[in-house]
Amino acid sequence: MVAHVAISLDGATTGFTPAVGRFYALAGTWREDVTLAGADTILAQEQALRAAPRPGPAAGGPLLAVVDGRSRVREWDALRDVGHWSGVLALRTSDSSDRGDGVAQLVAGTGRVDLAAALAALAREHAARTVRVDSGGSLIGALLDAGLLDEVSLLVHPLLAGTRGDRVWHGHAEAARVLEPVAAETLEDGLVWLRYRVPPA
Ligand SMILES: NC(=O)c1ccc[n+]([C@@H]2O[C@H](COP(=O)([O-])OP(=O)(O)OC[C@H]3O[C@@H](n4cnc5c(N)ncnc54)[C@H](OP(=O)(O)O)[C@@H]3O)[C@@H](O)[C@H]2O)c1
Missing domain, CATH: 3.40.50 (Rossmann fold)
Incomplete structure (x- = not known):
């Protein structure tokens, strides 16, 4: 299960305009069987x-x-x-x-x-077999704490959302952990795509 999320430099998922075309082009990487979304995202x-x-x-x-x-x-x-x-x-x-x-x-x-x-x-x-999570953070945080997430994919935007960003990608996850880098790629317009494996707790 992978969470693919567009974020600001300060970790927000809201309060800025994401590069939607690039975001969904990258989302196609996993060809998921199920898209898992939080109700608030919908x-x-x-x-x-x-x-x-x-x-x-x-x-x-x-x-x-x-x-x-x-x-x-x-x-x-x-x-x-x-x-x-x-x-x-x-x-x-x-x-x-x-x-x-x-x-x-x-x-x-x-x-x-x-x-x-x-x-x-x-x-x-x-x-x-493959599930891609589409969430503003609450659901990702719950999945992280439950040990259900295998990968985190962050499309980092070169801006600070500041107080307009009222959600962070990891939600209210409590458990501290070290993620294993999988890939880092610099894209157009200052976007950076970061992928991390989430090791079992
Ligand atoms: N930047 C991005 O890539 C991106 C992607 C998607 C969405 N967004 C934005 O993010 C915002 C919504 O994000 P959000 O963080 O508020 O919500 P969310 O993560 O999309 O969804 C919250 C859902 O997760 C459920 N949930 C949370 N913790 C849970 C737990 N411990 N056990 C079971 N279910 C749990 C909630 O259940 P309950 O109903 O029971 O509380 C709720 O249905 C929107 O503004 C949207 O536009 C941004």
Whole structure:
């Protein structure tokens, strides 16, 4: 499982305009089976999603799985049809409220989505071998602390987000650790792409 994230020099994932084209071109590196997104990442896009073209599901594309224990995501139809994913799946808990949205669900845990159990079920039931995490930090931090992340990929932008950056890529991860460098590449416009392996805890 790899987390690929666009950051500022001060580690923020928000508060600046990322190089979106470059970000997604690099995201293609892993050809993931499943894109794992946090609900807040999806909620931040919902307004744009409503207005986006809907070519329909991408045959052969990854499955989009959204950690949505509080049933906050609404735009499932738009997500399914926006042309990036082959399908969508809500990761929920045994006490998630049922919004009657008809989206396919995977239930793991009570109170909060049990990330380890959800990933095991994704591997078992959806043949997920490679998972790419799309998160502003909270989900990445939780995956780091749970020892579920294998790689971190940072597209570093040459700017400081300052107080406009209200999220950092590692979220609230508590465990200190040393990551193993895999690659470092200087790209156009001062962008730097850094990849690190996360050793087992
Ligand atoms: N720069 C980038 O590359 C990039 C990428 C994606 C998003 N973003 C930006 O980042 C912002 C959103 O980021 P975010 O950090 O607020 O949210 P996030 O990481 O995208 O998602 C938070 C989700 O993770 C779940 N979660 C967090 N800790 C958990 C735990 N311990 N166990 C189970 N589930 C857990 C939360 O569950 P609950 O619902 O239960 O709390 C919530 O559903 C948006 O503004 C978006 O635009 C930037």
